[in-house]
Amino acid sequence: MVGLVVVSHSAALAEAALGLALEMVAGQPPRVVLAAGMDDGSFGTDAARVAAAIEEAEDGGGVVVITDLGSAVLSAEMAVEFLPDPDAPVRIVPAPFVEGLLAAVVAAAGGGDLAEVAAQASGALASKREQLGEVDPAPDGAGPGLEPGPPGAGAGQSAEGAGPGGAGPVDAASVGTEAGASADVVLVNPMGLHARPAATLAGALAGFDAEVSLEVPGRRPAPARSPLSVAGLGTRGGDTVRVSAGGPQAQAAVAEAVRLIEEGFGEAGEAPAAAQPDSAVSTGRPAGPGLGVSPGRVVGPAVHMPPPLAAPAEAAAVPPEARPAEARRLEAAASAVVRDLHDRARAAHGDAAAILSATAALAADPGPLEAALALLRDEGLDAERAIWSAYSDVAEQFGAAGGALAERASDVRDLRGRVVAALRGVPAPGVPERDAPFVLVARDLAPADTAGLDPARVLAIVASEGGPTSHTAILARSLGIPAVVGFPGAAALAEGEPVLVDGGSGEVVAGPSEEQSAGALTAPVPKERRAFTGSAATADGHAVSLLANIGTAADAAKAAAAGATGSGLFRTEFAFLDRAQAPSEDEQTELYAGVLRAFEGSKVVLRTLDSGSDKPLPFLDPEPEENPALGVRGLRTAFRHEGLLRTQLAAMARAQTLVPGTQAWVMAPMVATVEEAAWFAGLARAAGLATVGVMIETPAAALSAEHVLEHVDFVSLGTNDLAQYTMAADRLSAPLAALNDPWQPAVLRLIEATVNGAGLASARPGAARRTVGVCGEAASDPLLARVLIGLGVDSLSMSPGALAAVAEALAASTLEQCRAAATAALTATGAREARDAASGVL
Structure with missing residues (x-):
């Protein structure tokens, strides 16, 4: 290549x-x-x-x-x-x-x-320039920067016949006439041929001996081999696209293109949040589905974020003699925003400081500023329009990428607004200030907004956009603020209207009844009640191990400072994300040792690489999958890349020797069979790791827990994925949030089956006691935490901000009460009924 x-x-x-x-x-x-x-x-x-x-x-x-x-x-x-x-x-x-x-x-x-x-x-840039009407059509058979080819040559083909070249549009009339083919097809995916479907199409057609083009009315044809040109057609769901091809395999290529388009590139069932009706809001009823990303159940008045700054108005071009001064004004405004973000980062702590520092670095990136200065210098755009255009281009590129990168588009839009606000001499939009606690309602929150949230004032967050890895979700969990994102009815919540928010289930109810509001908080938990001493027990003295979920060594230090005496889940994949190459054994050793030092003498559970699905790693060369959530992820990745797992285990073992006395446990994610558990345990023990476990995230593993625990020492329940696979509901799908709920009785019964399997494995002659932990978001819910202890779970691991609330809840109930609540939840008919039944007992 x-x-x-x-x-x-x-x-x-x-x-x-x-x-x-x-x-x-x-x-x-x-x-x-x-x-x-x-x-x-x-x-x-x-x-x-x-x-x-x-x-x-x-x-x-x-x-x-x-x-x-x-x-x-x-x-x-x-x-x-x-x-x-x-x-x-x-x-x-x-x-x-x-x-x-x-x-x-x-x-x-x-x-x-x-x-x-x-x-x-x-x-x-040809397709974008054409879309904006800034370029004349190229000669037939010529892409941008290329000479016209000979008669009959395909687009982008040089006069010497060197083969496809430029990214310019294809002239459909010039595509091979000996064996031509064409077909009209209607786009079924709502967003049309944006960047990802366009790239999928280009990759699928690369192996055909054919020149394929796509055309929509009013636009010149685009070569299918160029994702940018195809995306530049500006299509949407319902548009009719003509697929044309020439060459020996023209008919087969057209058929393949039509098949992909008719299948919708896996997006046929998706609809943009903006297209969903706001009429879903009605008094006393759930206002529509959302995605719960930070647990907690509260009721409070809705307060909307102020609208973002309006786009700059069209204006006459800046005269050439005035452009240097306008450029200096733009540079000064951009520098002021960077300084402000750096100052706020230095004054902040924890996740807020880290996110603000990252945002300041993004603001300091010279790319958008250079692009804006070029627009000002070459085209005479004023400072506001130039920086607005430059940042808007970046935000669109992030949004088109999808996944976690799309969730960062709001960060870029926020920077755009801050620079424009500085140019206008007005404050940048921010979180409203109110005397009484309130539910904050927004499209999405930028890092500078979320970092400034006051948990003593903000009861909960409801956002119409965002996902589980957005800054809104990360900081809400860190601050212990209940949050629901991806909620389509957010804009229709009336200012000041009472709203019930359940950050665990994703439920949002406008104007809830007294019965619906029972048990929900109406004021934030005072900070003095949030202190965690490091130990927890029920009212009758049954000790419960409360641990922290972490992703970095810095997280470990903060969790230890918050009172956590260990970690029940260290997500090692955070060290692999956004890397072109896997970290070396030495790099990993130092990382793991840093985590172990934070909890010296205590238990730390190191989870091996959990990649795939919503956490793809490009350097693993993943093959495209129809359903990634049911594909090669977790331990399954190691079946193809065993060397990567062996390196990780060796690094963990080396780190353990560098921090003697610490209990380094290791576990594998996404285990489905007894054979997989045995294979992993053999590799881990061969590397020198004594205490080995696996995640229980599939119904198969839960139902086979007794036999899985013949090979490993402990299991840890990942309730997010266990709910996903039990209920056949994608955990990242806001419309299915009500199904993807750990309170679902079927999920609770699988947790019970896992605990029973551990008991059977421990009862065998000569067998050591097998332990069961929970490290999913369910552990952060004070009510559900007591149900889990009632089911027989030994330890709970959660975000550090939830430790105090869970410890306080446990101290208010006896073990027998927890068991009675668990029994009541198990016999319920649905998630809401299970929660209500447990709440009635406790």
Whole structure:
């Protein structure tokens, strides 16, 4: 394959752009090496690093270099001079940074040669320029930057017949006439051929000996091999697309394209949140489905976030002589926003400080500012319109990428508003201030908003957008504020209207009745009641181990400071996310040792890599799956990449020796069979790890717990996934949030079956006691926590912010009361009934 080198002044920008590009590749991605930022973390480029990256990226097909700013081009040119081979096949292309990288990655993954990949990157803006009406149609058979081909040549084909090249539109009339084919097909996925479906289509058609184009009325045809050109058609669900092809396999290619489009690219059942009716809100009734991301049940008046700043109005072009002063005004406003975010980060603590620091780094990224300055300098846009346009482009790119990156689009929009507010000399929109506690209602919350939330005032959060990894969700859990995201009826909640919010089930009720409101909090828990001493027990002295869920060494330190005496779940995959290569054994050893040191002498459960589904790792070369949640994830990844698991286990064992006295337990995620548990236990013990367990996240594992525990020492219930697989309800689907509820009696019965299986395994002659823990979000719910203890669970692991509330709830009930509540919940007919039954007992 052709290799790629990404040269940027900003490491964060390069990593984000690469992550977006890799989202577009379904199969084997090309070799991509980043040469971004300086060794000390500052902005800049280094020619020596670029030269080393070029040599590393060479994979037999030459190297294409993508750069961001002018000095990056100079570094790349100097790097080529450093190469030992002056004739090395290296192309530094005049491509737009993000679009060019995306086009180059897709072209290289599709087997394009050096000329084709370079041309695709260089012409990556053609579809956007055409969509905005800023470019004249290219000559027939010519892509941007290419000479017209000979009569009958396909689009982007050079006069020498070198094969497909540019990313420009295909002239349908010029596509092979010997064996042509075409068909009209209606788009069934609501968002049409946006970036991901376009990339899927390009990858699927790459193997056909045919030139395929897509056309909609009023637009020139776009080559199917170019995702950017296809996405630039601006289609939506219900549009009719004509698929045309020429070449020996034209008919087969058209048939495959039609099949993919008719299947909806896996999105046929999805609808944008904005399309859902606000009429779902009605007094005393659930106001529609949402996704609970931070547990807790409260009632309070709805208070809406103020609307975002309006887009700048159209204005006459800034005269050339006034543009330097306008540029200085823009630079000053951007710098003021960066300083403000840095100051707020230094004053904040915990997750708020980390998120604000990351947002400040994003604000300091030179890319959007440089793009805005170029618009001001070259086109005369005033400062407000220039920065609005630059940040809007980035937000659209994030949104089109989907997944976790799409959840960051609100962060970019927030930065856009802050710079514009600074230019206007007005305060940036923020969280309203009220004397009495309230439920905050918003489209989504930006990092600077969530970081400033006051748990003494904000009872709960209801957002119409966002997901489980959005900043709203992360900080709500950290602060112990109940939260529901992805809620379509948020805008229709009346200002000041009482609202019931259940952050565990995702339920939101407008104007709840007294019966519905029973047991819900109407004021935040005072801070003095949130202190956790490190130990917990029921009212009659039954000790319960309360532990913390963590994702980094910094999380471990904060959890220990919050009173946690250990961790029931360390999510090691956080060290692997957004990495082009897996961390080395030495890197992992240091990470795990840092976590163990935070809880020296205590128990820490290290979970091996849980990738796949909503946490894809590009360097694992995952194959496309129809249903990733039911695909290769968790331990199943290790079946294909056993070396990765062995390295991780070796690092854990080394870390254990560096922190003697700490109880390092290890467990595997997503185990479904007894054979899988035995295989993992053998590898872990061979690596030198003595205490081995597995996650119970599937009904199969829960029902086989007795035999699973013949091979491992403990199990830990992941209630989020256990509910997902029991109820056949995607845990990331807001419309199915009511099904994906750990209070579902079927889920509770599987937890009971797991505990019973542990008891049977422990009762065998000579067997040690097998323990059962819960490390899902269910453990954070004070009411459900008591039901879990009543079912026989030994330990509960949760976000550190929930420890005090759970300990307080346990201390208010006896073990017998917890058992009675568990029995009542088990015999209920639904999740709501189970909660109400347990609440009635306790």
